[in-house]
Every structure is written in structure tokens, then in C-alpha cells.
Amino acid sequence: MSDSSLIQVQELSDDEPVVCPFCGFQACPSHDTEGWEFDPATCICEHSLFVVTDFGFEFRSSRFNQHMNLPDDQESEPPMPEDENEDEDGDSDSYDAFTSKVRIPGSVKFEICSIDFGVSYGFAP
Helix, strand or coil, X not given: XXXXXXXXXXXXXCCCCEECCCCCCEEECCCCCCCCCCCHHXXXXXXXXXXXXXXXXXXXXXXXXXXXXXXXXXXXXCCCCCCCCCCXXXXXXXXXXXXXXXXXXXXXXXXXXXXXXXXEEEECC
């Protein structure tokens, strides 16, 4: 039986735009768009929960921080739980695993996996 409150995860290719499923805001044209860079001032909407890469968080909303018991501080990187699923290079998917634990009803996480790195965008109504 699946948990209906657990964040719904959808995979996107890096040539697909990231669009908020609640308001239609385009958070990212596509990750293969030349010259595009993430900017919280222009890349988030009121439904944005987080933006995270393999290297850490780019954005965390106050709602996400409160829900996940994190400090409401954009400057510091929250400590991630140790991930037991490290590959042979010592890399882990702890940011991915951590954000997949969101239990806000109706929340959606878009995962974009490219050859270079992974990035995920979380949204909730």
C-alpha cells in the first residue's frame, strides 16, 4: 500500500522545462538551455518547496524547513543524515532520499537526471 501523503516523484529529462503543477509557473526552461542559471528571485513561485542538486540545496522555503525540522536559514546547509547507499566513489543520494521523505499532501518532486549532475524541484499546493 502506498502512502498518499508522501511526495510524488516524477522524472524529467534535462531538455524538459520544469513547470509548477499548481500555477503553471516555469521554474526552469530546461537544464540543457545554454547560459541559464538558477536564480531564486526568478525561478521560484509560491508553491516552491525546494531546489536541490547533488551538491546541496539551492533553495528551501520556510514551509519546507518547518516541515522537515530545519533551521529557516538559506545561508547554511542543513546536516544530511548519513546515507548507507554510497556507491564505490563514496557518493550518496542523501539529498534525494531526504527530499523524498516530504509528507505534505499533494506535493510533487521533479527529478532531472543528466550525465553531469542531478537536480530536483519540489512543489506543494
